[in-house]
Amino acid sequence: MSDKLHVEKIKSIASLLSAIAIPTVLALTGYFVQQSIADDGIKKDYLTMAMGMLKDGGDKLDPELKVWAVSVVSKYSPVPFSSEAKEKLGRVLYIEPFIPELPDIAKQKDISDICSGGCSSALTEKYEGWMKKLEGKTGEEGINALAAILDESVRYSADLAGALDSARNSGNACVNTYEIIKGQRD
Known part of the structure; x- marks a missing residue:
């Protein structure tokens, strides 16, 4: 034990x-x-x-x-x-690479005055405003309101088209500049 x-x-x-x-x-x-x-x-x-x-x-x-x-x-x-x-x-020496300035043509146009909040929402807002302007209008008053809306929409469309052209040009300029820097283009 x-x-x-x-x-x-x-x-x-x-x-x-x-x-x-x-x-x-x-x-x-x-x-x-x-x-x-x-x-x-x-x-x-x-x-x-x-x-x-x-x-x-x-x-x-x-x-x-x-x-x-x-x-x-x-x-x-x-x-x-x-x-x-x-x-x-x-x-060892470190050499800072040269990065050229972005050409003016490559810079995006500021379209905030045309498309505040985005172009889709700005266009929807414009459309709703135009429809309100037409409400209750008949006859010559309706035709005049429709003509004013048509003028405004054509000016608005021209502004948007100009912004799109500028975006296309700046995009092409960026591609060209990139290809030149990479040595793929003269």
Whole structure:
């Protein structure tokens, strides 16, 4: 019976130790994982800052800062740089690409005065307004109201057609400019 008592004590002690050890091991593992994630985040931030300095600074970057940035990039790179590559990285120049101004013909015409809220809703609003103008009109009064509405709708249609022509021209100009930049056209 003393063996059973002895086994029960060992089981109790083992249960107690496992109840303490498991959460402790989990807490320590979690701590080290979080620490590793935080360190990786800091490394990424420094690497981003160093690369930004090398990219944006070019020749204007202070030589000491350039050496620091190259050292940071070299330190946190998963593939080690050779000494020659480090030296070349410190001499890299970043040249800003030239992006030409958009030609006036490529700019969209502002049609907010013609189509406030969108052309479909503006046209629907115009139509409803014209129908109200015709309500209850008969005879010569109705003909005059209809003639005024027809004049207004023709002017409105001409404005819309002009805006559409401008949009087509600017779209074509954008395509042509893009093709010229890409070297697909002279």
